[in-house]
Amino acid sequence: LRKASPVVRRPKPLSLRELEIRAEALAGRSVAEVARALDVSLPHEPKRAKGFVGMLVEQALGADPKAGEDPDFPELGVELKTVPIDKNGAPAESTFVCSIAMAHADQEEWTSSRLRQRLQHVLWVPVEAAKVSELPLRRIGRPVLWRPDVEQERLLESDWQDLMGAIGAGRGGTLTAREGVVLQVRPKAARADERTLGPGPDGPQQTLPLGFYLRQSFTAALLHGRVHYPTAHGC
């Protein structure tokens, strides 16, 4: 995020309620309005604007810029995610959740997994997608504070076990985004030829870095407070 001159950053919210109120206050505002209020200049080429809106909203809400792998609001245990919305109000893209630690993929457990930690408590902020309006005109919508319910957590764990199991067993190279009911595994790298140490069929080898994404259908449902899938083995 480029700052035009003095650095402007909101103080961190001291309570969940304060965070919600701030997020509600962004509803209806445009990217240009928020950027101007924070004294941030807009990127000109859309191709170079990936991630801009997410970082802008982080700054507007007082997220900890040094959080790293921790939640955006460490004291509140809340993760912030902006979600691009199409003209019908549905997610326009899948949602990146976290990268996969390839080197330790065979040792990770669901309960302490990066993915579960990140999705424990999420503040979703809908924003008009890049294909709906030009960057400055993209409007922010009403936030949704979400925790996975029992059914959602079951779906997430089931996919995670399948996908992480495959990666840990050295079959990560055979995975595509078609696997998974609510999750996807997709490349997460600057270039398709990047490699990092990970499990291979015959032991550790250089592998394509992967990340977890939420399918649009899952995100769409949770934004409306209802995720209900038919169970694969009958009710």
Place this chain on the structure above:
DNA sequence: TCGTGATCATCT
């Protein structure tokens, strides 16, 4: 270099 923030560009 890796992880965070995502959207782009192409193929089906």
Place this chain on the structure above:
DNA sequence: AGATGATCACGA
């Protein structure tokens, strides 16, 4: 059109 695989920017 929608989904998949590829790509862009930034910070520690």
